[in-house]
Amino acid sequence: MVIVSSAFISKALSSPNLKDLRQIHALVITLNLEHSDFFSGKLIDKYSNLKDPHSSLSVFKRASSPPKNVYLWNSIIRALSHNGLSTKALDFYKKLREHNVSPDKYTFPPVVKACAGLLDKEMGDWVYGEIVELGFGSDLYVGNAVVDMYSRMGLLGRAREVFDEMPVRDIVSWNSLISGCSYHGCYEEAVGVYRELRSSWVVPDSFTVTSVLSAFGNLEGVKEGEGVHGFVVKLGVGSVVVVNNGLLSMYLKLRRLRDARRVFDEMVVRDSVTYNTMICGYFNLEMYEESVKMFLENFDQFKADILTVSSILRACGHLRDLRLAKYVHEYMMRGGFVVGTTVGNILIDVYAKCGDMIAARDVFKGMECKDTVSWNSIINGYIQSGDVLEAMQLFKMMMIMDERADHITYLMLVSVSTRLTDLKLGRGLHCNVTKSGFCSDVSVSNALIDMSAKCGEEGDSLQIFNSMESKDTVTWNMVISACVRSGDFATGLQVTTQMRNSGVVPDMATFLVILPMCASLAAKRLGKEIHCCLLRFGYESELRIGNALIEMYSKCGCLKSSLKVFEHMSRRDVVTWTGMIYAYGMYGEGEKALAAFADMEKNGVVPDNVVFIAIIYACSHSGLVEEGLACFEKMKTQYMIEPTMEHYACVVDLLSRSQKISKAEEFIQTMPIKPDASIWASLLRACRTSGDMEIAERVSKKIIELNPDDPGYSILASNTYAALRKWDKVSLIRKSLKDKQIKKNPGFSWIEVSNRVHVFRAGDVSAPQSEAIHKSLEILYSLMAKEGYIPDSREVSQNLEEEEEKRRLVCGHSERLAIAFGLLNTEPGTPLQVMKNLRVCGDCHEVTKLISRIVGREILVRDANRFHLFKDGTCSCKDRW
DNA sequence: CTAGGGTTAG
Numbered sequence: 001m002v003i004v005s006s007a008f009i010s011k012a013l014s015s016p017n018l019k020d021l022r023q024i025h026a027l028v029i030t031l032n033l034e035h036s037d038f039f040s041g042k043l044i045d046k047y048s049n050l051k052d053p054h055s056s057l058s059v060f061k062r063a064s065s066p067p068k069n070v071y072l073w074n075s076i077i078r079a080l081s082h083n084g085l086s087t088k089a090l091d092f093y094k095k096l097r098e099h100n101v102s103p104d105k106y107t108f109p110p111v112v113k114a115c116a117g118l119l120d121k122e123m124g125d126w127v128y129g130e131i132v133e134l135g136f137g138s139d140l141y142v143g144n145a146v147v148d149m150y151s152r153m154g155l156l157g158r159a160r161e162v163f164d165e166m167p168v169r170d171i172v173s174w175n176s177l178i179s180g181c182s183y184h185g186c187y188e189e190a191v192g193v194y195r196e197l198r199s200s201w202v203v204p205d206s207f208t209v210t211s212v213l214s215a216f217g218n219l220e221g222v223k224e225g226e227g228v229h230g231f232v233v234k235l236g237v238g239s240v241v242v243v244n245n246g247l248l249s250m251y252l253k254l255r256r257l258r259d260a261r262r263v264f265d266e267m268v269v270r271d272s273v274t275y276n277t278m279i280c281g282y283f284n285l286e287m288y289e290e291s292v293k294m295f296l297e298n299f300d301q302f303k304a305d306i307l308t309v310s311s312i313l314r315a316c317g318h319l320r321d322l323r324l325a326k327y328v329h330e331y332m333m334r335g336g337f338v339v340g341t342t343v344g345n346i347l348i349d350v351y352a353k354c355g356d357m358i359a360a361r362d363v364f365k366g367m368e369c370k371d372t373v374s375w376n377s378i379i380n381g382y383i384q385s386g387d388v389l390e391a392m393q394l395f396k397m398m399m400i401m402d403e404r405a406d407h408i409t410y411l412m413l414v415s416v417s418t419r420l421t422d423l424k425l426g427r428g429l430h431c432n433v434t435k436s437g438f439c440s441d442v443s444v445s446n447a448l449i450d451m452s453a454k455c456g457e458e459g460d461s462l463q464i465f466n467s468m469e470s471k472d473t474v475t476w477n478m479v480i481s482a483c484v485r486s487g488d489f490a491t492g493l494q495v496t497t498q499m500r501n502s503g504v505v506p507d508m509a510t511f512l513v514i515l516p517m518c519a520s521l522a523a524k525r526l527g528k529e530i531h532c533c534l535l536r537f538g539y540e541s542e543l544r545i546g547n548a549l550i551e552m553y554s555k556c557g558c559l560k561s562s563l564k565v566f567e568h569m570s571r572r573d574v575v576t577w578t579g580m581i582y583a584y585g586m587y588g589e590g591e592k593a594l595a596a597f598a599d600m601e602k603n604g605v606v607p608d609n610v611v612f613i614a615i616i617y618a619c620s621h622s623g624l625v626e627e628g629l630a631c632f633e634k635m636k637t638q639y640m641i642e643p644t645m646e647h648y649a650c651v652v653d654l655l656s657r658s659q660k661i662s663k664a665e666e667f668i669q670t671m672p673i674k675p676d677a678s679i680w681a682s683l684l685r686a687c688r689t690s691g692d693m694e695i696a697e698r699v700s701k702k703i704i705e706l707n708p709d710d711p712g713y714s715i716l717a718s719n720t721y722a723a724l725r726k727w728d729k730v731s732l733i734r735k736s737l738k739d740k741q742i743k744k745n746p747g748f749s750w751i752e753v754s755n756r757v758h759v760f761r762a763g764d765v766s767a768p769q770s771e772a773i774h775k776s777l778e779i780l781y782s783l784m785a786k787e788g789y790i791p792d793s794r795e796v797s798q799n800l801e802e803e804e805e806k807r808r809l810v811c812g813h814s815e816r817l818a819i820a821f822g823l824l825n826t827e828p829g830t831p832l833q834v835m836k837n838l839r840v841c842g843d844c845h846e847v848t849k850l851i852s853r854i855v856g857r858e859i860l861v862r863d864a865n866r867f868h869l870f871k872d873g874t875c876s877c878k879d880r881w
Numbered sequence: 882c883t884a885g886g887g888t889t890a891g
Contacts (some may be wrong), residue, residue, distance in 0.1 A: 038882075074883055211887055274889085
């Protein structure tokens with residue numbers, strides 16, 4: 001009876017489904033066969049194959065206990081390991097050892113696999129030690145399992161060692177090694193092992209091919225991938241789905257769309273990986289329409305999973321296709337798709353991108369497990385849709401709910417405070433960042449540097465910069481830009497030098513920060529060096545770099561270099577032309593500026609409001625009144641550009657400079673917007689030059705009434721009253737400036753002599769070679785006096801008792817010191833180039849003209865407004881400045 | 882009686 005039943009059960013066990021298996025199991029129990037190691041072992045195996053490891057476990061527990069038969073132990077360990085219960089499998093291995101059962105060579109592969117599944121390196125090493133100790137180290141199957149384990153753990157060297165020590169290897173050994181390399185991104189190594197394999201006696205199989213294809217997909221230069229495609233056919237694995245999926249993936253990664261499409265079309269059997277590979281592949285190539293099309297044409301052919309859905313939804317985000325997003329969302333819900341955290345986060349982002357914040361909020365509310373990304377996505381959604389208040393509200397909620405903010409949260413919020421120039425908010429965030437330890441994140445610190453700078457707190461920027469342990473290119477760019485923004489060029493230069501010495505690789509932004517700094521400083525030498533640097537880094541053909549170079553060279557006094565850069569540019573936009581036109585303007589080359597403007601129009605470049613400022617400015621500095629006015633008209637009527645305050649100021653300047661004072665005044669009266677201090681100041685300067693003190697006084701009164709923020713305008717008015725000797729008014733203005741705690745921008749000049757910049761302040765006696773400078777100036781004054789020069793003290797603003805004292809102050813204007821220093825320290829005849837942060841005063845202008853004749857030198861002076869080239873007693877500005 | 886390896890994704 002028992003013998004008949006055993007035979008029957010043995011046969012019945014050959015191919016059962018789960019229902020049949022349970023019946024057989026019941027039969028085994030009723031026949032009292034459950035203590036038979038043979039039947040128990042069979043049942044454990046069968047349950048395991050049907051992915052029911054818990055039933056396997058209960059069979060094991062009811063079997064003879066403690067089991068002595070290693071076969072039973074092997075079965076249960078295998079059942080657990082194969083079904084992903086790695087920890088349990090390892091526990092059973094330990095129990096086996098405790099019961100003093102001797103493992104055999106069949107015990108180890110599942111145990112090793114369990115270690116691999118847990119990526120537990122220590123346990124892996126321990127098990128491998130046991131294997132070697134018990135003498136199973138040379139077994140092929142055990143060895144393969146170990147190679148695979150180390151491969152999966154990314155310990156590729158260790159895997160290779162074990163591989164090399166194996167006395168026998170087969171294709172599985174090779175495949176384990178190759179797939180390990182591929183999986184861990186060591187594509188060259190994967191291909192290397194593949195080549196070794198090809199030159200051995202072992203024949204590759206479909207597993208080999210699939211593993212190595214994924215490596216070829218990531219190696220653009222290597223053409224062997226194509227060979228593999230042919231080889232696939234030769235091996236006879238051309239119809240294996242997984243192999244074709246590998247080919248598809250490779251071709252898509254290499255952007256070989258036609259090949260991918262051909263493989264796809266010729267596939268007889270496809271699986272969901274096939275469709276996902278196509279959908280994700282198109283998505284990664286930013287071919288969102290194709291990705292979506294692939295899904296819509298085949299969504300009934302396979303079961304969409306998280307990969308499908310995340311690609312398609314993100315494609316909807318890029319395409320701003322709200323309808324499709326909602327459709328896919330619905331399709332997911334209908335199909336019983338569980339919206340987990342990741343997919344929920346994608347949905348929030350997609351709805352936000354498509355502008356449906358209500359839908360985004362609904363998804364957010366409905367999510368059971370929110371993570372930081374969920375909060376970031378919804379906050380970012382509100383920021384992008386312009387609802388900063390709601391975004392901040394959510395951030396507060398996040399803090400209250402003790403939800404962890406990450407570096408991206410802070411990055412987003414800091415950029416909001418930057419955009420709003422909200423220093424209070426920014427500083428609050430800075431505190432949070434410091435408290436939560438994110439100040440070690442470079443990008444967050446960079447954002448804080450930028451925020452402080454744009455809120456006008458250069459000091460904060462520098463402090464953050466100095467406290468940073470690691471800095472990247474953006475950090476340096478930001479801090480230099482902070483210095484430039486606040487006018488602290490000295491620190492800007494220092495940081496630039498540090499950056500160049502630090503070995504950080506500059507990017508385009510670096511040059512776009514440093515070049516304007518060189519322009520402001522007229523640091524010709526540094527500018528040229530930077531030009532060389534950017535050639536070395538290959539940025540010379542960039543449009544914005546070209547534009548910056550034009551500006552840098554023109555402001556450094558090298559108009560010719562500007563022109564050279566301009567001529568070499570392959571593409572030119574409005575900014576390029578504006579740069580050239582402005583450059584010509586600064587040098588008093590109004591005709592050339594007009595020609596450039598016409599050229600620009602001929603080249604089909606549409607002018608914007610800025611280029612009109614440049615051209616009117618150019619006309620203004622060359623006395624081309626009619627032409628300038630014509631440009632102004634053209635802007636309004638032909639190009640329909642509404643003039644701004646700056647345009648009106650330019651026109652007033654244009655008229656005033658040419659002494660058409662009444663016309664200028666008339667023009668101001670017809671302005672459709674209320675003229676500000678800059679407009680009146682232009683007129684006032686003209687009155688001062690022409691000596692029209694009646695209008696000057698009237699205009700000064702207007703300026704004072706406007707109470708301008710810029711102290712320069714008030715000082716101009718004050719100087720007018722000083723010239724009229726109305727000292728009460730002067731002291732009144734001075735007092736109001738003092739009350740507002742505004743200090744006059746101190747004037748200074750600088751000159752570059754033998755590669756060093758020397759700075760001079762008005763009346764500065766501590767300057768280098770001060771005595772020699774004063775002595776040589778005295779000599780020059782006496783020579784000038786012989787030519788009939790009388791110092792003009794109108795520019796002096798203080799009510800000083802002694803006329804002599806006034807003269808001393810005039811003599812002390814910083815540009816004269818710089819010029820004298822230049823004369824003393826260069827060979828006779830060398831041209832001088834002096835920079836000044838304010839405008840040159842009338843008396844200094846006169847003096848410089850005379851000096852240029854007396855010493856026979858060209859003196860180029862760049863003031864806040866333009867260039868003056870002094871030569872043989874005349875100036876290129878033709879006294880219009 | 883029993884064992885080992887592959888493709889999509891960030």
